[in-house]
Amino acid sequence: MPxxxxxxxxxxxxxxxxxxxxxxxxxxxxxLLVHVLDTALVRVSPEAYNAVIxxxxxxxxxxGEAGLVAAIVFHAFNGLRIILVDYWSxxxxxxxxxxxxxxxxxxxxxxxFLPRHLMHVxxx
Amino acid sequence: xxxxxxxxxxSPYARRKTTxxxxxxxxxxxxxxxxxxxxxxxxxxxFVNLLAGEGIxxxxxxxxxxxxxxxxxxxxxxxxxxLAMMHGTNGVRTIINDYAEKDxxxxxxxxxxxxxxxxxxxxGTLVIFTFDPCPAGADPALLADFCKQL
Numbered sequence: 001m002p003x004x005x006x007x008x009x010x011x012x013x014x015x016x017x018x019x020x021x022x023x024x025x026x027x028x029x030x031x032l033l034v035h036v037l038d039t040a041l042v043r044v045s046p047e048a049y050n051a052v053i054x055x056x057x058x059x060x061x062x063x064g065e066a067g068l069v070a071a072i073v074f075h076a077f078n079g080l081r082i083i084l085v086d087y088w089s090x091x092x093x094x095x096x097x098x099x100x101x102x103x104x105x106x107x108x109x110x111x112x113f114l115p116r117h118l119m120h121v122x123x124x
Numbered sequence: 125x126x127x128x129x130x131x132x133x134x135s136p137y138a139r140r141k142t143t144x145x146x147x148x149x150x151x152x153x154x155x156x157x158x159x160x161x162x163x164x165x166x167x168x169x170x171f172v173n174l175l176a177g178e179g180i181x182x183x184x185x186x187x188x189x190x191x192x193x194x195x196x197x198x199x200x201x202x203x204x205x206x207l208a209m210m211h212g213t214n215g216v217r218t219i220i221n222d223y224a225e226k227d228x229x230x231x232x233x234x235x236x237x238x239x240x241x242x243x244x245x246x247x248g249t250l251v252i253f254t255f256d257p258c259p260a261g262a263d264p265a266l267l268a269d270f271c272k273q274l
Contacts, residue, residue: 029212046185120179
């Protein structure tokens, strides 16, 4: 296995999962702000809420939702991996294995989610 | 002959008590505890709203009313709102601290962040507490079936 150049922390699974955790986290946070505010329209009137939700029900937004769910599922499994690295006595030793287990769970979860969601979006 | 007393060359090392408290430690622990809870809450949220039944096609006012007519769903959603906003705000705070180097930039970004936190949490909490699943005078076609029995 080629050694990462530079410091122990640079490159490879450790650094890239950290970068992806930040990127997905910020993405989810900005979605959450919009999500709470558009849901708040239920307090205005049924018409107002249905009108805004209606604009989300198209293929472009449907693909956006798929991307959002992918970001959430990655952040969730990678977050659990971080907790194991922090608290499990053997976590740091096996951090690379844990990362690939998290990615395996990501793929399995998305394989369960995507077909059904895309069928809803594209009316299959 | 008396034994000479050798004084210690210097006072023993004593770690200076930090005056800044343990805020960052509690924040770090909070991210892990809230993270585990949020995985369970959000996976349930996604399953119920995107996978079960008709998926996203079923989401409209009547769908939300159907959920929030029951107290347990309101409590679950309220907890999810607060935990997710605190987790997200603390995460973005960390990122601002890492990348915004000028005091002024950091200050402005944090004012924006905390304002967004307050606006979203207050709005969301008020909506969950004051929501009426069968508002008077609304078009009955847009309401949940159980409103007809009222």
